[in-house]
Amino acid sequence: MTLSYILTILVSGLKLGAIYAIVAIGYSIVYGILRLINFAHGDIMTVGIYIILVLMNRAGLPIYVSILASVAISVFVGLLIERLAYRPLRDATEETTLISSLAVSALLQNILLLCFGAQRQPFMLPGFLTQGHTIGSVNFTNINIITFIITAIFLVALFLLLSKTKIGIAMRACSENMKAARLMGISVNKVVMVAFAIGSGMAVIAGFLLAGEYKTVYPSLGFVPGLKAFCAAVIGGIGSLGGAVAGAFIIGVTEILFAGLMPTSYTAYRDAFVFLLMVVVLLFRPNGLFGSTKGERS
Amino acid sequence: MKKIATLLLALAMVFALAACGAGGGNGGTDDASAAPTEEANGGGAAVTGDVIKIGGIFNVTGDQSSIDAPAQKAFALAVDEINANGGINGRKVEAVFYDGQTDTAVCASDAKKLIDNDGVIAIGGLSDSDYAYAAGAVAQEAGIPIVFSGATTPDIPDVVGNCAFMTAFGDDVCAHAAAEYLYNEMGARTVYVLTDTSMSYTSNLSAYFVERFKELGGEVTLEDHFSSGDYDFSAQIQRYLATGETDAMFMSTGPDDASTVIEQYRSAGATAPMISGDGWDADLWGVAGDLANKDVYVCTHYSTGDTSETVQHFIAAYTEKYGIAPENAFAALGYDCAQILFKAIEACGDDITAENIRTNIEAINGLVCTTGTISYTADNHVPDKTVVVTQSVDGALKFITNI
Amino acid sequence: MKTNVKLRDCNLFRLVCFIIIPLLFLVFCALQPKSYITGLVITAGIYIVLCASLNLINGFSGMFSMGHAAFMAIGAYLSAFLTLSANVKMNMTPGLPGWLIHAQLPFGVALIIGGLAAALVAVIIGFPVVRTKGHYLSVVTLALIVVVRAVIDNQDKLTSGSRGLKGIPTKSTILTVYIVVIITLFLLYRIVRSDYGRGLVAMRDDPTAAQTLGINLVKKKISCFAISAFFAGVGGGLWAHYLTAISGASFYFTKSFDIVEMSIIGGMFTLSGSILGALFYTVVPEFLAPLENGLRIGGLQLPSMFGLSNIIMALFLIFLIIFRRQGLMGRSELLLDSWFSKDTYLALFRKKDYARLAEGFLNLFRRKKKAES
Structure with missing residues (x-):
């Protein structure tokens, strides 16, 4: 168990954490306002990847155009889902919306299955994105770096949006207390729509990076990362974007450390480990590691 | 009233189904239930x-x-x-x-x-x-x-x-063939085994392989696991590389993970020959591209290159x-x-x-x-077929030998 | 003349529609034990047990569990261990303790022990679970499924790993399953009608008020969790002895979501809802299956579209949640009220019930006429 070994798996953990982080940001922005565990978030991500794939491979569009078009379409899909499946439930209990999101998730997965089949399809990025670098025993690719950078950009952009813009402040108000916000004249529907648009758009970018890193896409690809993003949000502290990112890195690193350091007969327990980690955090810090004790958005 | 209607509807559906059941397969049902299950003669x-x-x-x-x-x-x-x-x-x-x-x-x-x-x-x-x-x-x-x-x-x-x-x-035949090919033909003495523990197929395959490879006198240096759905193998790969490369790698995964596994292991620098069972007779090149053409062997049912x-x-x-x-x-x-x-x-x-x-x-x-x-016999319902060992060359599985 | 007698309030009507007809139907099924329809009815019965036990938590106590598959798995594995022969276990699961390898118990006992094991696990994990609220609780119960699956898949010596248990004796017949269904529903019905059950509902509707009334919330939540897990374990046992082969994969997210889905469809606030939901969920996809196979409509051959029935069911669920959130059954306990009430059965011998029935029928037509005019 040399130092360089531990260093390599740490880097692997950071790479995985970056992927979780970028999914978790989009996840938290919706969760922070609606308190909705959006099981369908991961599936919007998958839809976005498939759209990119179709535009790139079948329509022959350049990659940037495909991504932008996919973001636009997915934002539309996200808003449509919000309008049809979530808005009518605005006054319902948390569990009802949870079920609704579960149904939407099943719906999207099965539609993808019907359109594209269950076969895993290769998702190849242009060479310069997957170009690898080696420092010592540590390997990484351009896409790893880009993931880190985009995560940081998202974080800063959202921070500015939430603190400097009118709609951002309205979002924070809704997240604190939706009823009070409505009384203050804030259009809650508008705020939720903006959150969904941002969340869905980010989901596509996250999906692009996820599929690019693992080079494949299939209809149920997004479900597990979606769940892990939720774990990350819980561990970091619900409502805190920075917390969600931190939680994602914690999950990524501990997951890989667990798989890399435990005896090999336990490596297959790694998903169980992540969920247990979340339960333990919930028990001792119900507001997450970085959530404020009052449960407010930081 | 609405509730009653719903209830009645549900009941009606159940009955409609019953009617189908009774009408559709008349002969089948009665005969089948009358016939003894073992050595059913003329039944069905x-x-x-x-x-x-x-x-x-x-x-x-x-x-x-x-x-x-x-x-x-x-x-x-x-x-x-x-x-x-x-x-x-x-x-x-x-x-x-x-x-x-x-x-x-x-x-x-x-x-x-x-x-x-x-x-x-x-x-x-x-x-x-x-x-x-x-x-x-x-x-x-x-x-x-x-x-x-x-x-x-x-x-x-x-x-x-x-x-x-x-x-x-059977999986036993397939895994034994892989073990024998590695030990006898390729001269491998140490081997790394990766198993997907969430599928019965992959668990069986690994168990039979390890049993046979040890029997032949080989050594299993490291056995590692994952569950299908994990698409990140970095921890397993780093551990393998840290333990030291073996003469060969036996990768017991389902067809979905095959190409991903090849891509990640090969790009991380694992160079030992990889071998797997029929689960790998799938699209090995989709994700891995040319990496899949480097020393990858599959023990399978047939070869698309077969000219028959x-x-x-x-x-x-x-x-x-x-x-x-x-x-x-x-x-x-x-x-x-x-x-x-x-x-x-x-x-x-x-x-x-x-x-x-x-x-x-x-x-x-x-x-x-x-x-x-x-061919089948009354006692053997598992066909005794030869296992085809193939190698991945230029985007196709090329026939190597029969075992 | 009493004009407000509704047909569904007539004991005789209830007797015929909710007891005699279903009973005759079950007998009809029991007479052809291997038929497809019987298989469906057995599946529906097992789902009723699972769904009713889920409703106890989700509908009555106000906690929202999605981890039923985990308790099912525990009940299924343990009861299977208790009915499999020692030889089989020696081969398949050599890691089990000696006494468990040699134990071979009657089906009923095995089911109960399986249920108790699930309840025990529920108590142990209940302490952390009940500390969480709302959908956190749901996600913690999902975590339980992941953990149970990981243990089943990786404890090769104990559970035979992902190879699963096979050759489990077929003990779940129409008779045994529906005996369990009736007992389960009866017990659950008594529980929700007791002080304990009223306490649960109080806790659901207003935890603070319930606490001031002297209800110990933690105790109540954990015990409710355990009771529900017990019946889920029993349901899992039935499941194992119906399919004869089980593995961790059969008790994962999908199974849990299925049960939650039927509970929502039928209505989670009543036990009758679980019956309707389970029936609906077993029967309706069967009607959708021909669609997937490429139905021929008036000479037009539709292409086969596998996955279509899942899409339709998902859409239906979304519509249901939006337009009839309380489920098909709503808040009516019609089915169980008629099953477990003396009056329903005595109605056969009471003249006034016949009169009411006639009244009810007449009202049915009267109302129709009124609607027409």
């Missing part, structure tokens, strides 16, 4: 009209779909072909397909539905043992022969009974019908599964009963299929 349905109904259960949705969907397509292709050639002894074949939804209960229910409602005379399908046990138990009770297309757990006929047949060789007329005809026909080449070996097995049924039905002449088909499957001797020559 019989074909009287000029259409022979056979059933197909495939998990075309859910986790199994990437394996079962091609198998179902190939099965349907075989049915089309036999009908285009005038059917079996002048009778048309009609295949009824149900989706098992990768759910054991649904598979069992599908088998009941096929036998009871559709009155099928024989069933084919399913590529994994969990679902095979569930559907098989139902078919066995009704005395209807069931031929599993892709399931490879060798104990299936023992667990299910004398109505169950396998199209593929049977194999080339199958590939051409499949490509023509569906616009793509067979996705994986399970397609070939689905095709062969249908051929086995056709052969046995043909041998029945005009006396087509479930029991006759069953005994005629047992009597099959030297049936040339895409995946080898198939």
Whole structure:
């Protein structure tokens, strides 16, 4: 168990954490306002990847155009889902919306299955994105770096949006207390729509990076990362974007450390480990590691 | 009032279904329940009209779909072909397909539905043992022969009974062939084993491989695990590299993970030859690209490079019908599964009963299929086929040797 | 003349529609034990047990569990261990303790022990679970499924790993399953009608008020969790002895979501809802299956579209949640009220019930006429 070994798996953990982080940001922005565990978030991500794939491979569009078009379409899909499946439930209990999101998730997965089949399809990025670098025993690719950078950009952009813009402040108000916000004249529907648009758009970018890193896409690809993003949000502290990112890195690193350091007969327990980690955090810090004790958005 | 209406509606539906159940498969039900389950003679349905109904259960949705969907397509292709050639002894074949939804209960229910409602005379399908046990138990009770297309757990006929047949060789044969090829032909003495613990197929394969490789005198340096659904293998790879490269790597994963595993291990710098079972007779190049052409060996059912007329005809026909080449070996097995049924039905002449088909499957001797020559005996319902060792070269699996 | 007698309030009507007809139907099924329809009815019965036990938590106590598959798995494995023969276990699961390898018990006992094991696990994990609220609780129960699956898949010696248990004797017949269904529903019905059950509802509707009334919330939540897990374990046992082969994969997210889905469809606030939901969920997909196979409508051959029935069911669920959130059954306990009430059965011998029935029928037509005019 040399130092360089531990260093390599740490880097692997950071790479995985970056992927979780970028999914978790989009996840938290919706969760922070609606308190909705959006099981369908991961599936919007998958839809976005498939759209990119179709535009790139079948329509022959350049990659940037495909991504932008996919973001636009997915934002539309996200808003449509919000309008049809979530808005009518605005006054319902948390569990009802949870079920609704579960149904939407099943719906999207099965539609993808019907359109594209269950076969895993290769998702190849242009060479310069997957170009690898080696420092010592540590390997990484351009896409790893880009993931880190985009995560940081998202974080800063959202921070500015939430603190400097009118709609951002309205979002924070809704997240604190939706009823009070409505009384203050804030259009809650508008705020939720903006959150969904941002969340869905980010989901596509996250999906692009996820599929690019693992080079494949299939209809149920997004479900597990979606769940892990939720774990990350819980561990970091619900409502805190920075917390969600931190939680994602914690999950990524501990997951890989667990798989890399435990005896090999336990490596297959790694998903169980992540969920247990979340339960333990919930028990001792119900507001997450970085959530404020009052449960407010930081 | 609305509630009553809803309730009545639900009841009405149940009854409508009951009516179907009673009307549809009359002969089948009564005979089947009267006949003893073991060595059922004359039990089950019989074909009287000029259409022979056979059933197909495939998990075309859910986790199994990437394996079962091609198998179902190939099965349907075989049915089309036999009908285009005038059917079996002048009778048309009609295949009824149900989706098992990768759910054991649904598979069992599908088998009941096929036998009871559709009155099928024989069933084919399913590529994994969990679902095979569930559907098989139902078919066995009704005395209807069931031929599993892709399931490879060798104990299936023992667990299910004398109505169950396998199209593929058992996992033991496949894994032993891999071990022998590594030890004898490649001279490998140390080996790394990666196992997907969430599938029965992969767990079995690894267990048989490790047993045989140790028996031969080799050493298993490191055994590591994952569950399908993980798409990040970095922890396993780093541990392998840290332990030191071995003479060879045995990768026991399902077809879905194959290309991803190759890509991640190879790009991280693992260079030892990789070998796997028939699960890897899939698209190895999709994700891995050219990396998959570096020292990757697959022990499988057939080689697409096989120039025999049977194999080339199958590939051409499949490509023509569906616009793509067979996705994986399970397609070939689905095709062969249908051929086995056709052969046995043909041998029945005009006396087509479930029991006759069953005994005629047992009597099959030297049936040339895409995946080898198939023979059964009354005691052995797992065909004793040769394992084809292939190597991945330039985007295709090239034949190396038979074991 | 009493004009407000509704047909569904007539004991005789209830007797015929909710007891005699279903009973005759079950007998009809029992006479052809291997038929497809019987298989469906058995599946529905097992789902009723699972769904009713889920409703106890989700509908009555106000906690929202999605971890039923985990308790099912525990009940299924343990009861299977207790009915499999020692030889089989020696081969398949050599890691089990000696006494468990040699134990072979009657089906009923095995079911109960399986249920108790599930309840025990529920108590142990109950302490952390009940500390969480709302959908956190749901996600913690999902975590339980992941953990149970990981243990089943990786404890090769104990559970035979992902190869699963096979050759489990077929003990779940129409008779045994529906005996369990009736007992389960009866017990659950008594529980929700007791002080304990009223306490649960109080806790659901207003935890603070319930606490001031002297209800110990933690105790109540954990015990409710355990009772529900017990019946889920029993349901899992039935499941194992119906399918004869089980593995971890059969008790994963999908199974849990299925049960939650039927509970929502039927209505989670009543036990009758679980019956309707389970029936609906078993029967309706069967009608959708022909669609997937490429239906022929008036000479037009539709292509086969596998996955279509899942899409339709998902859409239906979304519509249901939006337009009839309380489920098909709503808040009516119609079915169980009629099953477990003396009056329903005595109605056969009471003249006034016949009169009411006639009244009810007449009202049915009257109302129709009124609607027409």
